Every structure is written in C-alpha cells, then in structure tokens.
Amino acid sequence: MDIYTELKKDHEELKELLEQLIALDKEDDYREVLVQEIEQALVPHSRAEESVFYNSIRALNPDNSELIDSLKEHLEAETLLKTLNVKKTANIDWKPTAIKIKDALEHHIQNEESRIFSVARKIFSEEDAKMLGTAFEEMKSKVSSEGMQKSTFDFVVNLMPPRFVDKIKALNPISRPE
Numbered sequence: 530m531d532i533y534t535e536l537k538k539d540h541e542e543l544k545e546l547l548e549q550l551i552a553l554d555k556e557d558d559y560r561e562v563l564v565q566e567i568e569q570a571l572v573p574h575s576r577a578e579e580s581v582f583y584n585s586i587r588a589l590n591p592d593n594s595e596l597i598d599s600l601k602e603h604l605e606a607e608t609l610l611k612t613l614n615v616k617k618t619a620n621i622d623w624k625p626t627a628i629k630i631k632d633a634l635e636h637h638i639q640n641e642e643s644r645i646f647s648v649a650r651k652i653f654s655e656e657d658a659k660m661l662g663t664a665f666e667e668m669k670s671k672v673s674s675e676g677m678q679k680s681t682f683d684f685v686v687n688l689m690p691p692r693f694v695d696k697i698k699a700l701n702p703i704s705r706p707e
Contacts, residue, residue, distance in 0.1 A: 530659070530662045531655065531658035531659045531661070531662045532581075532582055532649070532653075532658050532659075532661035532662040532665055533642075533646055533649075533650075533658060533662075534662065535662045535665050535666060536574075536578065536582070536641070536642075536665070537642065539570065539574045540638045540641075540642070542570055543567065543570055543571060543574070543634060543638075544631075544634070544635065544638070546563060546566055546567045546570060547567065547627070547630065547631040547634065548631070549563055550563045550564070550567065550627050550631075551624070551627055551628060551631055555622065555623070555624055560623065564610070564613055564614060567610065567630075568610055568614075569673070571606065571607065571610065571634075572607065572672065573669040573670075573672040573673045574669060575603040575606075575607065576668070576669075576672040577665050577666075577668035577669040577671075577672055578603075578665065579600065579603065580668055581661055581664045581665045581668050582649070582661060582665060583596045583599065583600070583645075585653075585661060586645070586648060586649055586652065589652045590648060590652055593648060595640070595644050595645055595648065596645065598640070599637065599640070599641060599645060602633065602634075602636070602637040602640075603637075605633055606630055606633050606634050606637065609626055609629055609630040609633065610630060612626050613626045613627060613630065
C-alpha cells in the first residue's frame with residue numbers, strides 16, 4: 530500500500546479508539562485498556578510518520594512549515610495522553626482530557642490528509658508513495674518494539690534539519706535491541 534493509504538488506515542483506527550474512549554462511562558475500567566491501545570497505536574504511528582514521511586518531504590521541500598505544525602501537534606497529543614494516564618492514577622476526571630485528545634487528533638488528521646498529502650503528492654511519484662508506505666510500516670513495527678525512551682529520542686531527532694539526522698542518530702546513547 531502507499532503511504533497515504535497506510536496513514537489513513539492508522540488515522541481511522543485512532544479515531545475509532547478515541548470514539549470508544551469518549552463513549553465510556555467515567556467509572557468504566559475498560560478506559561485503561563483503551564488508553565493503552567491508543568498509546569500503542571499513536572506513538573509508533575507518530576515516530577514512523579515523522580521519520581519516514583515528514584523527513585522525506587523535508588528533504589525535498591525544506592521550507593514546509595506545515596510539517597513543523599504537525600510535529601507540534603504530535604507532541605501535544607502525546608502530552609495529553611500522558612496527562613490522561615496521570616489523571617487515572619490521581620483519580621481526577623479524565624473525560625475532558627480525552628475529549629481534548631480526540632479534538633486535537635481530528636484537527637491534526639484533517640490538516641495532514643489535506644495540506645501535507647497535497648504537498649507530498651506533488652513531490653512523490655506513485656512508486657515513491659508505495660516505497661514510503663512499506664518503509665512506514667517497517668518503522669512503525671520497529672518503534673513498537675523499542676519502547677518510549679527510544680521514541681522520545683527519535684522525536685527530538687526528527688525535529689533536526691535533515692542534513693543532521695544521520696549524525697545525531699550515530700550519537701544515540703540509547704542502546705537498540707537486536
């Protein structure tokens with residue numbers, strides 16, 4: 530599948546999980562399962578999207594400010610997700626935070642599927658899009674197995690200008706599982 534289809538598939542999965550979360554009663558224990566599923570879907574998707582899709586666009590179109598906004602939106606969604614986990618532990622009303630995550634991700638997805646996809650379609654051939662789709666799926670699987678500490682390092686690396694990415698990755702103090 531091409532990158533656009535892969536991303537849309539993940540976007541639909543995330544939207545469905547968030548709809549399920551919002552529909553829960555405040556006292557429903559299934560919330561913990563859903564929050565974990567959302568995290569397990571969101572973080573690998575975000576890191577793979579940044580590394581494969583966004584960095585490929587940046588390499589060919591470095592002045593695209595839309596990508597910086599999208600990176601900020603990834604950080605916002607992940608921060609809200611962490612806040613949701615803390616509220617669970619502290620027994621604080623979690624539903625307003627869940628609604629914020631849902632709204633933020635729906636906004637992000639709409640912008641990405643319209644604006645960023647439009648830019649990408651101008652610079653990537655159909656063959657490029659298929660190769661990016663394959664690379665995205667492989668990276669997502671790799672991120673899932675590496676854990677959150679490595680994912681945080683990768684987020685910072687993905688903020689770097691493309692010409693520095695390989696040098697920064699070589700300095701990675703976090704060991705990679707073999």
